[in-house]
Amino acid sequence: MASIKDVAAEAGVSVATVSRVLNDHPSVSADARARVLAAVEVLGYRPNAVARSLRTDQTHTLGLVISDVMNPYFTELARSVEEEARALGYSVIIGNADERPDLQDHHVRNLLDRRIDGLLVSPTDGASPLMLDAARGGTPMVFVDRWIPGVDVPVVRADGQSAIRDLVAHLHGLGHRRLAIIAGPAATTTGRERVEVFRKALAAHGLELPDAYTGQGDFQAESGRRVTEGFLDLAEPPEAVFAADNLMALGALDAIRARGLRVPHDIALAAFDDIPWFVHTDPPITAIAQPTGELGRAAVRALVDRIEGRTPRSVTLAARLVVRRSCGEDPAENPVTNRSTS
Amino acid sequence: MASIKDVAAEAGVSVATVSRVLNDHPSVSADARARVLAAVEVLGYRPNAVARSLRTDQTHTLGLVISDVMNPYFTELARSVEEEARALGYSVIIGNADERPDLQDHHVRNLLDRRIDGLLVSPTDGASPLMLDAARGGTPMVFVDRWIPGVDVPVVRADGQSAIRDLVAHLHGLGHRRLAIIAGPAATTTGRERVEVFRKALAAHGLELPDAYTGQGDFQAESGRRVTEGFLDLAEPPEAVFAADNLMALGALDAIRARGLRVPHDIALAAFDDIPWFVHTDPPITAIAQPTGELGRAAVRALVDRIEGRTPRSVTLAARLVVRRSCGEDPAENPVTNRSTS
DNA sequence: CCTCCTTGTGGAATCGATTACATCGACTGC
DNA sequence: GCAGTCGATGTAATCGATTCCACAAGGAGG
Numbered sequence: 047m048a049s050i051k052d053v054a055a056e057a058g059v060s061v062a063t064v065s066r067v068l069n070d071h072p073s074v075s076a077d078a079r080a081r082v083l084a085a086v087e088v089l090g091y092r093p094n095a096v097a098r099s100l101r102t103d104q105t106h107t108l109g110l111v112i113s114d115v116m117n118p119y120f121t122e123l124a125r126s127v128e129e130e131a132r133a134l135g136y137s138v139i140i141g142n143a144d145e146r147p148d149l150q151d152h153h154v155r156n157l158l159d160r161r162i163d164g165l166l167v168s169p170t171d172g173a174s175p176l177m178l179d180a181a182r183g184g185t186p187m188v189f190v191d192r193w194i195p196g197v198d199v200p201v202v203r204a205d206g207q208s209a210i211r212d213l214v215a216h217l218h219g220l221g222h223r224r225l226a227i228i229a230g231p232a233a234t235t236t237g238r239e240r241v242e243v244f245r246k247a248l249a250a251h252g253l254e255l256p257d258a259y260t261g262q263g264d265f266q267a268e269s270g271r272r273v274t275e276g277f278l279d280l281a282e283p284p285e286a287v288f289a290a291d292n293l294m295a296l297g298a299l300d301a302i303r304a305r306g307l308r309v310p311h312d313i314a315l316a317a318f319d320d321i322p323w324f325v326h327t328d329p330p331i332t333a334i335a336q337p338t339g340e341l342g343r344a345a346v347r348a349l350v351d352r353i354e355g356r357t358p359r360s361v362t363l364a365a366r367l368v369v370r371r372s373c374g375e376d377p378a379e380n381p382v383t384n385r386s387t388s
Numbered sequence: 389m390a391s392i393k394d395v396a397a398e399a400g401v402s403v404a405t406v407s408r409v410l411n412d413h414p415s416v417s418a419d420a421r422a423r424v425l426a427a428v429e430v431l432g433y434r435p436n437a438v439a440r441s442l443r444t445d446q447t448h449t450l451g452l453v454i455s456d457v458m459n460p461y462f463t464e465l466a467r468s469v470e471e472e473a474r475a476l477g478y479s480v481i482i483g484n485a486d487e488r489p490d491l492q493d494h495h496v497r498n499l500l501d502r503r504i505d506g507l508l509v510s511p512t513d514g515a516s517p518l519m520l521d522a523a524r525g526g527t528p529m530v531f532v533d534r535w536i537p538g539v540d541v542p543v544v545r546a547d548g549q550s551a552i553r554d555l556v557a558h559l560h561g562l563g564h565r566r567l568a569i570i571a572g573p574a575a576t577t578t579g580r581e582r583v584e585v586f587r588k589a590l591a592a593h594g595l596e597l598p599d600a601y602t603g604q605g606d607f608q609a610e611s612g613r614r615v616t617e618g619f620l621d622l623a624e625p626p627e628a629v630f631a632a633d634n635l636m637a638l639g640a641l642d643a644i645r646a647r648g649l650r651v652p653h654d655i656a657l658a659a660f661d662d663i664p665w666f667v668h669t670d671p672p673i674t675a676i677a678q679p680t681g682e683l684g685r686a687a688v689r690a691l692v693d694r695i696e697g698r699t700p701r702s703v704t705l706a707a708r709l710v711v712r713r714s715c716g717e718d719p720a721e722n723p724v725t726n727r728s729t730s
Numbered sequence: 731c732c733t734c735c736t737t738g739t740g741g742a743a744t745c746g747a748t749t750a751c752a753t754c755g756a757c758t759g760c
Numbered sequence: 761g762c763a764g765t766c767g768a769t770g771t772a773a774t775c776g777a778t779t780c781c782a783c784a785a786g787g788a789g790g
Contacts, residue, residue, distance in 0.1 A: 047525075049776055060740045065778055073737055090521070095501045096441045097776035100745050105438070121463055128484060137498055139481050142470060156479055159437045179432070183389075267664075299668055322609075326641055328670030391746055402770045407748060415767055439746035442775050 048089040056085035068093060099161065108349060109157035110166045111141040111150060113192070113234075114265065117293055118321040119338060120168070123191070126342030127166060134350050136163070145231070145265055147171040154180065164349045168192045171233040186352040190345040192235045200358045202345040204336040204365040206318065207243050212367040213316055213334060214247035217286050220374040222314055226259035226284035228273045228294045237265070240290045240318055259284050263294045270297025278305055278313075286314035286373060292321050295331060314373040318365075330370035337363045390431040398427035410435060441503065450691060451499035452508045453483040453492060455534070455576075456607065459635055460663040461680060462510070465532065468684030469508060476692050478505070487573070487607060489513040496522065506691045510534045513575040528694040532687040534577050542700045544687040546678040546707040548660065549585050554709040555658055555676060556589035559628050562716040564656055568601035568626035570615045570636045579607070582632045582660055601626050605636045612639025620647055620655075628656035628715060634663050637673060656715040660707075672712035679705045 050068075054061045059078055066074045067082040074082075085091070099105045108131050112120045128138045139162065141153025150170045154177055157165060164186035169177065173194045181187050181199050193201040217225055227244050230237030245255045258280060261273030270289055274297065277283050289295035295317035302309055309315050309329055317324070320335035340363055348358040392410075396403045401420055408416045409424040416424075427433070441447045450473050454462045470480045481504065483495025492512045496519055499507060506528035509519065515536045523529050523541050535543040559567055569586050572579030587597045600622060603615030612631055616639065619625050631637035637659035644651055651657050651671055659666070662677035682705055690700040 050778095051776080061777080062740060062742095062779080063738085066739090069778080071779095073739085075738060078738080092497070092501055094442075094503060094776055096438055096447065096503050097745090098778075099438045100436075100442050100747085101776080101778045103745075115463060115467055116460075118458075118460075121457060125457055125484065132494075137481070137502075139479070142467065152474075155434070159434055160479075161436060161438050296664070296668060322638070323665040323668070326638060326665070326670065327668045392748095393746080403747080404749080404770060404772095405768085408769090411748080413749095415769085417768060420768080436746055439775090440748075442777085443746080443748050445775075 047094075048091045049094065050091075052089055053082065053085045053091050056089060057081040103161075105161050105163055106135060107137045107139060107160070107162045108164050108166060108346070109139050109141065109153075109160075109162040111143055111153050111157070112168050113143050113145050113150075113170045114293075115140070115142040117265070117291070117319075118323070119292060119319040119336070122321075122338045123168075123342045126339040127190075127346055130343040130346040131350075134346065136346075136350065143170045145170050147174060150174065151176050158185065164188070164353045166190055166345055166349055169194050169234065171231070173197070186349060188345050188349040188352065188358065190341060195235065200348050200352070200360045202341055202348055202361045203363075204341060205362050206240060206334055206336075206365040209334040209365040209367045210240065210243045210318075211247045211250070213288065213332070214244065214251060216332070216367065216369060217288075217314060217316070217373055218251050218253075220314070222286040222373070223253060224259070224282065224284045225253065225255070225286045225288065226261065226277050227255065228261045228263045228270055228287065228289045228298060230263060230265045230290040230294075232262070234265075236318075237290065244288060263290065265291045265293060267293040267297035267300070270294030271301045272297070274298040274301035278302070278307070283313070286316070289315070289317045292317050292319040292324070292333070295333075299327065299331075309372050310374040316373055320368050324370065327372075329372050331372040332370045333368050334365050335368050336365045389436075390433045391436065392433075394431055395424065395427045395433050398431060399423040445503075447503050447505055448477060449479045449481060449502070449504045450506050450508060450688065451481050451483065451495075451502075451504040453485055453495050453499070454510050455485050455487050455492075455512045456635075457482070457484040459607070459633070459661075460665070461634060461661040461678070464663075464680045465510075465684045468681040469532075469688055472685040472688040473692075476688065478688075478692065485512045487512050489516060492516065493518050500527065506530070506695045508532055508687055508691055511536050511576065513573070515539070528691060530687050530691040530694065530700065532683060537577065542690050542694070542702045544683055544690055544703045545705075546683060547704050548582060548676055548678075548707040551676040551707040551709045552582065552585045552660075553589045553592070555630065555674070556586065556593060558674070558709065558711060559630075559656060559658070559715055560593045560595075562656070564628040564715070565595060566601070566624065566626045567595065567597070567628045567630065568603065568619050569597065570603045570605045570612055570629065570631045570640060572605060572607045572632045572636075574604075576607075579632065586630060605632065607633045607635060609635040609639035609642070612636030613643045614639070616640040616643035620644070620649070625655070628658070631657070631659045634659050634661040634666070634675070637675075641669065641673075651714050652716040658715055662710050666712065669714075671714050673714040674712045675710050676707050677710050678707045 050061050050064050054064045063078055064082050067079050110127050114120055124140055131138045143150035147170050151174050166188050168191040181197050187199045189199055189201045191203055227241055229241045232238055248255050263269035263273050287298055289298050316332045318334045320333035324331040324333050344361045352358040392403050392406050396406045405420055406424050409421050452469050456462055466482055473480045485492035489512050493516050508530050510533040523539050529541045531541055531543045533545055569583055571583045574580055590597050605611035605615050629640055631640050658674045660676045662675035666673040666675050686703045694700040
């Protein structure tokens, strides 16, 4: 592959001049510029990004480490991150941690070795020493969706508080009193937080969240199935199940079907994270929707701000409840609510 | 960040020795090795992959350009590609073309500039000059899922012929005679091929595929909706619709629902590409499943073979029909179904 | 006509690694 | 005791860019 030297030879100038033309430095004569451009054309020359990065100490690349690509929420996040990054002149390398701390570390290390300009992370676990070092060591970093408390890194996330309160009100309004939750891993902020907010929202209605109704999942479908089976085995199973992410909701749906039970007739189901498919499931699933695209874009902007020397800001956007049919027929979904009859 | 020079200074040896230790070259004394390793530890040194790549002319990175990340089929493909690549010591950079030739070219160019060791592509369109140049120019390349005819590049794909024949037999067996297809873009091999195979399979049953029953989609949900609306507007709408990918099937489902029609009672629906969500839609959708994971792994192996100087082989795996309920109840298909009543 | 800028250009250092080649002891074998 | 080998190490070239610095030519100003 042609190098800058070949171009210089072809154009009859020095490599310095070629470089100037390529980076449109002002002091190059029109003549030289034309000759260089012609040579570039003839040779089909493309600058070697590796060499350039070594010299300039910039890769114009962002790393994105997410917990699970197969989760549509993260897929959408990745997509919006790439879009915004591209608009700002950066590429993105995605690392899929699959909810495994060791894989997460593998990707972080790999990205650091490649000297990416900045790192976007949705941490799988509490705090790997590696990530802490990176953060303290000055690698530009931004957390997205999940974060690690106590680390001085901007966080871009959605706040589900009011949406979860709305959900509990919705369930309560439909007459459900025994509400259960399939929690995410305690090591993640979103795993813990959603349970706590849910518990508080229940309390506001005078309801408790017994331990038996708090199942420990890991954000993967299989754990949703397992936990739900546990719920259904109880002497007094819950009337409604709230899954802390979409995949666990899917697992729950499986488990419920496998028992020959029907949603919402026999048991209500709701999920955190809305995805296109929830419209098409049987029944359509009530979910809490995050502004995923906005989240991804904001995260990239924050990270690029940090990289380019501006001060990045943490961002919190609101999630919102999207009511469908999986919690029961709400005759009055549309304004009229079930006020009159029961 | 510490460089190899710092390590050399700290260990009291030359950079050559440090490099030798790091690449475990045989002739290094135990003493020197120990001192270097200690220095590496102390400084938290990590080799700069950029510098290494410049020197060795290898990045140990594969590029993967796919047509649409948001399509679960490609997400799964990407995941298996990354897994296999990691197992073989390579990283993967994903470029999402979003079914847009210009974006595809952007990513190919970007990956080439970064001097990736090899390229895995599922082309969005016929043939961009850029990609042809790359292929001819000696960049190791493998096509996956889709390919460009007439280019000498190995292809790893699934063959849907027998599965499509099975599907048509299934539909025919259920009494459907007016069968329609939502095709993919004619610029893609999978777009063209699936229509042709479908047409031939119909012919085998003495059925025709009129133009009115061949809708032109673009592998995105919205086009599935549009085409299906066209079908439903016909004086004599089809009894069954086969969507050439999963997203268009989703759009079709939307369009059907929007008319207040029911699947499979009013119209049957089937899709190419099976995805986990199809089990949970209302009704569960009959689909043709590709061995996606196997495809991704085989593609990586072929590409790495090419990169490392072995001879890569094209691979064709079989797709298979997965019958669910969206084409009608098939009493025999699944013993348990509604055999007695009706 | 002589300075002093300005503009355009090339030479060479540099980024952080790898690796060919030279060197230097120590050891082997005759 | 000496040539030849081998193992361990260092010096320096190299990969392909960017960029500092020096320098030449030409124009402006005194």
